[in-house]
Amino acid sequence: MVEEPEEKKTIPATVKAPDVDIDRARRVIFEAIPGPQTDFLASTEQECLYGGAAGGGKSYAMVADPVRYFNSPKANMLLVRRSTEELRELVSVSKELYPKAIPGIKFLERDKTWVAPSGATLWMSYLDRDDDVTRYQGQAFSWIGFDELTQWPTPYAWNYMRTRLRASKDSGLNLYQRATSNPGGPGHAWVKKAFVDPATPGESFWAVDPETGETLVWPSNSNFAKENDLVGKPMLKRKFIPATLFDNPYLAEDGLYEANLLSMPEHLRRQLLDGDWDIQEGAAFPEFNRKIHVIEPYDIPDNWMKFRAADYGYSSHTGILWFAVDPYDEKLVVYRELYVSKVLAEDLAEMVLEAEYGEKIRYGVLDSSLWHKRGDTGPSIAERMIAKGCRWRPADRSAGSRVSGKNEIHRRLQVDPDTGQPRVVFFNNCKNTIEQLPVIPLDKRNSEDVDTNSEDHLYDTLRYGVMSRPRSNLFDRDPNSYKNNFTPSDSQFGY
């Protein structure tokens, strides 16, 4: 895509940036920077993340990638950002690049869609809440790009959009889902797990489910998989390409930009300048330590007091944790978790009762908003579960309870100087809790609380649990206090 031939000038070599003739490149409509940007644009995997330092040229590459398909009449493409404001940046880069690269291409302002003379289209859109995916229902795209992927708190949108990836056989198009991102942001943890952790950067690997860690395989109900003998086989390849500022000679030359990044707080500097994915931006519980807080499961003695806590969400997630109180040091042992979505109250009640069959569960605490009636008639979610025999009482949601709950978790995570033990431990089968707790970010505007945009259902569950004033029941064996067990503590909710 060279506008006019130009004799090659050389610029003095720098230690950091690749040797690119910037003067020449400026006369070129688009030329990938050697190194990661070129690798990203050349990758053949269905899913690829170009992630790392700020200013590496990620968004620019994202906008440039669709250009090569604008001559394919059947190319139907979608580029998303989380919000409309953020989308503007991409639209303006595309307006600079596309008309030069594809003469005759038109931008329909109202639909934010590029239409090439061949008929190929690129829709530039935003995708804020999980429900927004319905906007793309029934559509098929051959290329889908997510700019700043960690802005999405959960993998829901990314996974949903994979189902929109389709092209007719005669189109000659391969299917691609592309993402760029800085480390940090509410989705840092799942993006890291899906793309960064599974393999050496730059190497292709079979995609895993970021929530379970299991390889994604072709489902048995897929006709395509059945016809092609693919059922149970790995489904798609992924790749992660790391980016650093020094990849980008357009910015690396600008010492001011680097100096600005250097002056940032340590964790931001490491994320934005070095592209370091191991740094958690303002993690709320930096003291969480697998070596201290996660233990091998063991059989919990029958006489330990047990209870459960829950945060219910139908379209997002429901998190339930079961706790036991070690009577010797009053330590909480989180021994089971249930983390599900799209489960109705009645079914959830059955799942809970089945999981704890044979155990004596003293009480359950549940998000108090679940006693609110959603429609004009009919029982609330809590009532529907209680009707099934799965009893709950409302968790504390009073003013200040979020902050005091967070403080109580800090106190529980602390190692008690008297016992040398933390005041809460987790069985290693509570996988989602163990993954989410150490990465849950602080609220940037209120460091007393966590960022409620992140995946916080199990955190809320844990908070309700630790705030329910759990005490061991050693004294229950005292015949004098035994009968007290039968006194309902809350007549309204049956306890």
Ligand SMILES: Nc1ncnc2c1ncn2[C@@H]1O[C@H](COP(=O)(O)OP(=O)(O)OP(=O)(O)O)[C@@H](O)[C@H]1O
């Ligand atoms: N191949 C290229 N040709 C010309 N200019 C480029 C190229 N790649 C990047 N640039 C320039 O570098 C600037 C920074 O790139 P870009 O905005 O894509 O970085 P980024 O990695 O998305 O940064 P951030 O992490 O801040 O979002 C762009 O505005 C663009 O001017």
Ligand SMILES: [Mg+2]
């Ligand atoms: Mg960018």
